[in-house]
Amino acid sequence: MRLITQQAAADMLGITDRSVRNMIARGVISGYKVPGVRAVRVDRDEIMGKLKAIPTAVARQEFVYGAPKFNGNVKAAPVGASVVAEVVEEDQ
Structure with missing residues (x-):
């Protein structure tokens, strides 16, 4: 598991960081609290799983x-x- 910031996840998904926080609150993706760090992180592999290829x-x-x-x-x-x-x- 590789944890990334909410902003990095938002950039990967093409959405805002606020939308990532909403997805965490709704349980669509998991958020992880890292000891000593105030911000919540997300699993990069889980974000990659949310991406899907679109046909040309x-x-x-x-x-x-x-x-x-x-x-x-x-x-x-x-x-x-x-x-x-x-x-x-x-x-x-």
């Missing part, structure tokens, strides 16, 4: 809407290119 915009879009369906009018860019796809216009 493309993965999220495919998860919500399904794989993109193109009618052959889109040419994919090479992997690593700054352009994801290019629309190919047909001559009329």
Whole structure:
């Protein structure tokens, strides 16, 4: 167990230190009183357990809407290119 400050936990979670104190008060995370130190500390591993990965915009879009369906009018860019796809216009 590695104890960190409430501010460090707040920075990891992207919230305020007041929100961390509220989470401790509600029992969402555990707070630890260190002898000789006035402030309450939290377990870094417990904070890391509260973090969850979120999918990228493309993965999220495919998860919500399904794989993109193109009618052959889109040419994919090479992997690593700054352009994801290019629309190919047909001559009329």
